[in-house]
Amino acid sequence: MSNPELPETSSPTHPQDYTAPDRSFYTWSNFFKVLLAGAPEERQKYLAVRDELREEKDCKRCESFRDWAFKRSPVVRFLRDEINKIGPDLGPQHVRCKRCVHGTKGSTSGGFSPDYGILLCANELVNKKRLEDTLAHEMVHAYDHVRFKTDPENLRHAACMEIRASMLSGECRFMREFFGRGQYKITSQFQDCVRRRATLSVRARRHCEDDVQAATAVNQVWESCFNDTRPFDEIYR
Template identity: 40%
Template sequence: MSDLPSSTPAGDAPPPNKFFQKWRREFSLLTGLGIESGDRINTIDRRKCENWKRDLLNYSPAVVFMVKQLQLAGCNVTPEHLPCTPCDRSRSGGFASDIGAVVLCQGNYMDKKHMEHTMVHELVHMYDHAKFKVDWNNLRHHACSEIRAGSLSGDCTWRREIGRGFLSFTNQHQACVRRRAILSVSVNPACPDHATAERVVNEVWESCFNDTRPFNEIY
């Protein structure tokens, strides 16, 4: 019997090293063994969301431009300001004005282009909040930012509209921006009904649709 001291008490297995722990976790995620289904899905969704976010922050001209404009407006946007998180299936993202963050809804994107449009849309809201001191309880303010974000983000491209089941050969972009702005304003707690949302969007439409700041033209 060896007289050399042992760092592992008799009867105890040696602790797995970090490489083994990482491999076991990866194996579990790939096979589903030893991990709850919901945890597996959330982890895979988050990984994809974080990878796409990193790529878009580095290589998307529109996202890079918006981050730069936010910096000029006094907002130093970092990846931590765009957290990936599970959401209900009805949304792809949102701007949390109280904490100055853009929420990215992991697992709710059809593709990376969809996520890019969402990021630009919410970054426009962040820009408006910083630059114009938007009061989100003021329906006119909310409507104006929704019009601008919908118009400038790529949300209303012909391809996106076809995917939603809307087909129009005349004023497609404007119709999409107006429809989606009304829908968003209508769920504002300060909005009493759909008719009010429609009226407010119509009241601010011309000035807000034509305001493409910080872009020179519609993206």
């Protein structure tokens, strides 16, 4: 929990054997081909080429949104203040924007490491609200790391961290679930979102064996962690 692995990112400098992306593959015709009938591997190739070609632009946009969040976002500013009360300051200088290359366990939009700070995946965060939610999620992880001595190999710790981060960051608000993720349930929508996202995050951990182990870890700590809203007085939505 205290030291989750960060997503793999692109190298800041290309090695000598680096092969430039095939621009001919990143075309509107290929986009519609992938969108309508493309195989999963074609889609992955298309997105990889797109992300590499747009890396500089995406990182600049991400850095601009990051700086806006630290100046204007109530939840980000509150979490920064609360972390500063119990540990070192966590500011924009500790948050890096990089292109993320996703592994076989799915995509991600950010990560936290006590050694390196927060990583935001510039190619995934296309608007201010999504970056704000992701940054708040990772800052809850940072708060928990400072507040507790956690074991990164302990799935119960990881599950508690993910439950609290999904619950407190605002990423499970009804409107985002309804319009952004196609989740149309009204009853227990918030709890279902937190549980689903926490389970997916635990499953993505390197030391988690399967879906059953991830769900079991979340169930074991659900009651206590879902009811722990610190440092907020109540759930921020």
